[in-house]
Amino acid sequence: MDQISQLLLVATVFLGFALLGSSSMSGCVNLLALQGYCLSVLPFFLHHEEHSARAVLLAAGMAFLKGWLVPRILLHAIREVRIAREVEPLVGYVPSLLIGVVIVGLSVVLGQRLPLPPGNHSGLLVPISLATMMMGLFLTVSRLKALTQVIGYLVFENGIYLFGLLVFRETPWLLEMGILLDVFAAVFILGIVIQHISRQFDSIHTDKLTQLKE
Amino acid sequence: MRLFLLSTALLTAAATVSFPSASRPRLAGGLSLALLAAGCLTGAALALFVLAGGEVAPLGAPWPVPLGSLQLALDPLSAFFLVPIYTVALAAGTYGEGYLERARGRLDASYVRFFFSLLTASMAVAVCARNAVLFLVGWEIMALCAFFLVCAQDRKxxxxxxxxxYILCTHSAILCLFVLFAVMGSRAGSMEFGAMAAALPGPGPALNGLFALALTGFGLKAGFMPFHFWLPEAHPVAPSHASAMLSGVVLKMGIYGLLRFISMCSSVPPAWGLVLLAIGASSSVLGVLFALAQHDLKRLLAYHSIENIGIIALGMGLGCLGLSHGNGLLVTLGFSAALLHVLNHSLFKSLLFLGAGAYDQALGGRAIEGAGGLLRRMPWTSTFSWVGAAAICGLPPFNGFVSEWLVYYGLLAREVRVSQYAMFAAAALAMTGALAAACFTKAYGALTLGEPRGPAAERAADPGWTMLGPMAFLAAACLGIGLLPRPFVDAAARCAQTLGRMSATAGSPSLEGALRPLTLVGSVGALAILLAGLFWLCRTALLAGRVVGAGPTWGCGFTAPTPRMQYTASSYAQPLARAFDGLLNEVTEFAPPTGYWPRRASFEAHTPDPVLDRALLPASARAEQAFVRARRMQHGRLQYYLLYVFAFLVFVLLWKL
Structure with missing residues (x-):
């Protein structure tokens, strides 16, 4: 079981790297969906747990939202707004990957120094959750289009979800459902915002928003 | 105290009626003037009653404001400051009606009336307040009213x-006062002045720190030399009767505050007196020097206010020295000189500002250089302004002489010698007097003598008696105090004795020694003026039957003289300005005439203020540049903002883990 969970965690990081290095918009969305699926099955293998109804429900919700619904919305947006398929990064793909390596190193260091609640959990969980969060933040910082920023935000949220798995048992499930719902609402709103930005500026480049300054 | 409330209510009513009745200007003016006059007369009667030795029961009422209570009381010190407040408000308010009438269309009359009356009321409340919160509220309303009066013509x-x-300065001042009263109040556990005075620390760094706060806070309002820079900016641009109020009375509130603080201290270190003497000497000399270099009449008068505040500070310094050395005579001399100069300066400075307003309206500008020959065209304004100018120069028989004489006496007389530094202050005061005379001969000469230098001066005429009347009243007051100084000096001395809690220490020493020569000098001065008048009458009588023709001044045989070839104010002041160039740093732009047929030549000289123009503005410009550089961080790019968050998060994680 541990091997599988570690495999899934490593897959999450690799998917993050793939996101950093991917140049195609829809490719990014697909990678994001894959990461969502990985994370949705992770709770089963992480806690050696009887497959409680709650875990199943959470996994199903996660898979539905992050694996299917959100990517569908994003792909729909790409088609509808007729976004060019190129990602257009501010930081090139190779430097992005190098920064990703730095991020992973940094999060391993940080993960060792972070005081955690007692409990047996995989040693990889904390560093990888930190790394996923930072990669998500880095994606939002370094990519130009609003849609890629949504992707970055979702990656960031995946990191938070991973971190939440640490305290899975202590967290009431209503809270987790709430978080999922939040994410969904956020993506929904961001989708609308993207529509508006594109209608207003004939582009979804967020640097066009500097025109709003003052 | 009921009367005081009535007077304040009348003044507030004068302020409030100005807006609803604005559609009928004549009614509004009359109504608000009547209310203002009633309020001022009621208040002044009360103040005079207290100064004559009457007692007024203090008034206390609860007030929902935190730590505040409506504690009002009238001791001789408060009453003494109420006199100039009400007198000048009455004179300037009456003048203001005429002034606003003539300035219709350029000034919003109801706006000016509102803030003018409210300013008077708020000052009266601040002077009588015995609770720090009430005092600060009155002070702040006063500061804001003054701000709105300064900004009356805010299109320029x-x-x-x-x-x-002005608003920066006044709020820095009030910040200092907040700290001062907060510290004193927290020591006392109450914001009442009486409790604060009882809880003041003994001599030591704590008390000196409080004094420094008071000196900064009240000094910013009063315009002591390093804090003077707002005065020459704010006073010229206000409507003239408001300038008279600002310069004549509002500045004195700083003096009042400082005196009130000193009266609370049970012991006064000798260093305070010396600091005040040094401030007084530097303010008076530098104030008059910078006045000498000005070409704008009201700006010149504003610098003269700094000079006179310096003279008041000299008196206060003497009083403080007397307190710390236990010399009762010096206490009485110093403080009564300061108080009397407060009254005198408020009279002659407001007179001069009212005169300046009349000249300003007649000429359409405040520049001295464009005027000339106004003595013939505006005889009354010029006569009254002459009285004010003579008084401010400290010439007998006018009131300025009386208070300056007391300061001199305190600085020099043998029986009150406590510090050898007083000599330097006396020298500074002597120089101030000389320079003030030079400055006013310059300004008055350029304005009223010679030939008109421009078409505006050609057409100038005296204003109506709504404006001349108050000036006549103030001029008469200046002359009256100068000729009969006794009751005024006595009132000031009584105040000074309560300030120094003298009844216990020295059994109220008399100022007889100082006053004896005063009458003589005053009568000699009056005689000189009478003699001059007599000569003039003789001349008129002798010339009665003859035809008197006026011809051009002999211009060394030059065939085409013009009025522009007269001495200008700048050229008159130039030798002095050059002598003090190290202090003044006058900036001149001179394009001399060249060739045999010079086409164009120009000369321009102006003197930037050493604190505002040479120190504060460059410093703030540099600070602004630094902030502009920091503003590049705020560029509107979403990514970079996120980057800041990202970097900050990583930094915090690395730092805390």
Whole structure:
């Protein structure tokens, strides 16, 4: 079981790297969906747990939202707004990957120094959750289009979800459902915002928003 | 105290009626003037009653404001400051009606009336307040009313600049006062002045720190030399009767505050007196020097206010020295000189500002250089302004002489010698007097003598008696105090004795020694003026039957003289300005005439203020540049903002883990 969970965690990081290095918009969305699926099955293998109804429900919700619904919305947006398929990064793909390596190193260091609640959990969980969060933040910082920023935000949220798995048992499930719902609402709103930005500026480049300054 | 409340209510009513009745200007003016006059007369009667030795029961009422209570009381010190407040408000308010009438269309009359009356009421409340919160509220209303009066013509950029400088200064001052009263109040556990005075620390760094706060806070309002820079900005741009109020009375509130603080201290270190002497000497000399270099009449008068505040500070310094050395005579001399100069300066300075307003309206500008020959064209204004100018120079038989004489006596007389530094202050005061005379001969000469230098001066005429009447009243007051100084000096001395809690220490020493020569000098001065008048009458009588023709001044045989070839104010002041160039740093732009047929030549000289123009503005410009550089961080790019968050998060994680 541990091997599988570690495999899934490593897959999450690799998917993050793939996101950093991917140049195609829809490719990014697909990678994001894959990461969502990985994370949705992770709770089963992480806690050696009887497959409680709650875990199943959470996994199903996660898979539905992050694996299917959100990517569908994003792909729909790409088609509808007729976004060019190129990602257009501010930081090139190779430097992005190098920064990703730095991020992973940094999060391993940080993960060792972070005081955690007692409990047996995989040693990889904390560093990888930190790394996923930072990669998500880095994606939002370094990519130009609003849609890629949504992707970055979702990656960031995946990191938070991973971190939440640490305290899975202590967290009431209503809270987790709430978080999922939040994410969904956020993506929904961001989708609308993207529509508006594109209608207003004939582009979804967020640097066009500097025109709003003052 | 009921009367005081009535007077304040009348003044507030004068303020409030100005807006609803604005559609009928004549009614509004009359009504608010009547209310203002009633309020001022009621208040002044009460103040005079207290100064004559009457007692007024203090008034206390609860007030829902935190730590505040409506504690009002009238001791001789408060009453003494109420006199100039009400007198000048009455004179300037009456003048203001005429002034606003003539300035219709350029000034919003109801706006000016509202803030003018409210300013008077708030000052009266601040002077009588015995609770720090009430005092600060009165003080702040006063500061804001003064700000709105300064900004009355806010369409002009220089007015907005002046308003900005003024509000910055006044709020820095009130910040100091907040700290001062907060510290004193927390020691006392109450914001009542009486409790605060009882809980003041003994001599030591704590008390000195409080004194420094008071000196900064009240000094910013009063205009002591390093804090003077807002005065020459704000006073010129206000409507003239408001300038008279600002310069004549509002500045004195700083003096009042400082005196009130000193009266609370049970012991006064000798260093305070010396500091005040040094401030007084530097303010008076530098104030008059910078006045000498000005070409704007009201700006010149504003610098003269700094000079006179310096003279008041000299008196206060003497009083403080007397307190710390236990010399009762010096206490009485010093403080009564300061108080009397407060009254005198408020009279002659407001007279001069009212005169300046009349000249300003007649000429359409405040520049001295464009005027000339106004003595013939505006005889009454010029006569009254002459009285004010003579009084401010400290010439007998006018009131300025009386208070300056007391300061001299305190600085020099043998029986009150406590510090050898007083000599330097006396020298500074002597120099101030000489320079003030030079300055006013310059300004008055350029304005009223010679030939008109421009078409505006050609057409100038005296204003109506609504404006001349108050000036006549103030001029008569100046002359009256100068000729009969006794009751005024006595009232000031009584105040000074309560300030120094003298009844216990020295059994109220008399100022007889100082006053004896005063009458003599005053009568000699009056005689000189009478003699001059007699000569003039003789001349008129002798010339009665003859035809008197006026011809051009002999211009060394030059065939085409023009009025522009007269001495100008700048050329008159130039030798002195050059002698003090190290202090003044006058900036001149001179394009001399060249060739045999010179086409164009120009000369321009102006003197930037050493604190505002040479120190504060460059410093703030540099600070602004630094902030502009920091503003590049705020560029509107979402990614970079996120980057800041990202970097900050990583930094915090690395730092805390």
């Amino acid at each position: 950029p220089e007015v907005r600049r002046a308003g900005f400088v």
